[in-house]
Amino acid sequence: MVRVTFLGTADQIPSVKRNHTGILVNYNEENILIDCGEGMQRQFRIARLNPCRITKILITHLHGDHVLGLSGILQTLAVSGYKKVLNIYGPKGIKEFIRKLLDTFPFRCEYEIKVEEVKGKFFTGEYFYLEAEEMSHGCYCNAYSFVKVGQRRIDKVKLKKLKIDAGPHLQELKKGKNIKYKDKKYLAKDLTYVEDDLKISVVLDTTVNERIVPFVKNANLFISESTFGAELKEKALEHNHMTVVDAAKIAKKAKVKKLVLTHVSQRYEANLKDILGQAKEFFPDSVLVKDFDSIDV
Ligand SMILES: [Zn+2]
Ligand SMILES: [Zn+2]
Numbered sequence: 001m002v003r004v005t006f007l008g009t010a011d012q013i014p015s016v017k018r019n020h021t022g023i024l025v026n027y028n029e030e031n032i033l034i035d036c037g038e039g040m041q042r043q044f045r046i047a048r049l050n051p052c053r054i055t056k057i058l059i060t061h062l063h064g065d066h067v068l069g070l071s072g073i074l075q076t077l078a079v080s081g082y083k084k085v086l087n088i089y090g091p092k093g094i095k096e097f098i099r100k101l102l103d104t105f106p107f108r109c110e111y112e113i114k115v116e117e118v119k120g121k122f123f124t125g126e127y128f129y130l131e132a133e134e135m136s137h138g139c140y141c142n143a144y145s146f147v148k149v150g151q152r153r154i155d156k157v158k159l160k161k162l163k164i165d166a167g168p169h170l171q172e173l174k175k176g177k178n179i180k181y182k183d184k185k186y187l188a189k190d191l192t193y194v195e196d197d198l199k200i201s202v203v204l205d206t207t208v209n210e211r212i213v214p215f216v217k218n219a220n221l222f223i224s225e226s227t228f229g230a231e232l233k234e235k236a237l238e239h240n241h242m243t244v245v246d247a248a249k250i251a252k253k254a255k256v257k258k259l260v261l262t263h264v265s266q267r268y269e270a271n272l273k274d275i276l277g278q279a280k281e282f283f284p285d286s287v288l289v290k291d292f293d294s295i296d297v
Contacts, residue, residue: 001296004200004296006022006290007022007033007040007043009262011225019040019042020064025146027148031053031055032057038068046292051080057073060091060141060143060202060205061135061141062139062140063137070098071101074102078107078109085113088114089122090142091132147199152174152194154192162186175188199218200221204225204262205227206242207236207237208250214254218256221297222260224242225263226244226288227241247261248286252282259283259286259287260287261288262288264288
């Protein structure tokens with residue numbers, strides 16, 4: 001199971017109810033923080049999550065609402081005995097940005113910080129990989145996908161039918177190898193199946209561009225900004241954003257399973273149903289999250 005926790009769901013200006021952006025993707029021991037707006041440390045505390053468990057930080061772009069919490073988190077990790085290598089990934093400019101940040105707020109840091117400017121598939125682990133795609137926001141900006149690769153599973157019903165008991169031969173099947181059991185040959189493809197991939201895509205702060213649909217294609221969760229409603233289309237364009245209706249149309253085209261709206265403007269706080277309704281009109285399986293909501297996939 002992958003758990004996505006929304007630690008901040010505001011846009012540029014945080015409100016009483018909404019903190020700057022932060023999305024935590026948890027899978028086993030992996031905790032990937034996507035963007036780190038102001039106030040993120042307290043959001044971790046309130047959510048009863050430990051920032052020392054963070055394994056990677058992915059930054060979409062360098063606007064304040066996405067990075068103002070970084071220096072605080074980095075310093076807290078330093079005084080909390082963080083022992084891991086902290087990988088920070090971002091678009092072009094992230095290396096220089098982190099270097100300047102560490103110069104501006106000097107602190108004793110005994111853990112290693114590795115910063116990488118990324119595009120395309122940039123991390124491949126045993127069970128998942130991470131991908132970045134360039135967005136259009138008037139500055140270098142990345143969208144990210146977390147993809148848990150479908151594993152080969154044994155079809156227990158078929159095993160029972162064929163009276164194949166447990167044993168080391170099942171490990172062979174899991175590896176996709178054919179087996180011999182009680183002098184009979186069995187093909188792995190007949191006794192196993194491969195799960196679907198599980199994909200979570202995060203697209204924050206961008207105008208509509210032709211790269212989004214292929215990038216979020218078939219995602220289980222398509223997490224999108226919702227800074228502007230359709231009635232402010234011109235303003236959205238002027239500020240290099242898309243509207244919720246744009247996001248919903250992309251969700252439909254890309255055949256995603258669920259559209260998750262975040263990065264919500266305070267102008268919609270009193271009528272969230274309206275903005276969610278705009279999305280639902282084009283893509284019914286849309287939700288709008290608030291701080292500390294989590295979604296299990
Ligand atoms: Zn933003
Ligand atoms: Zn921005």
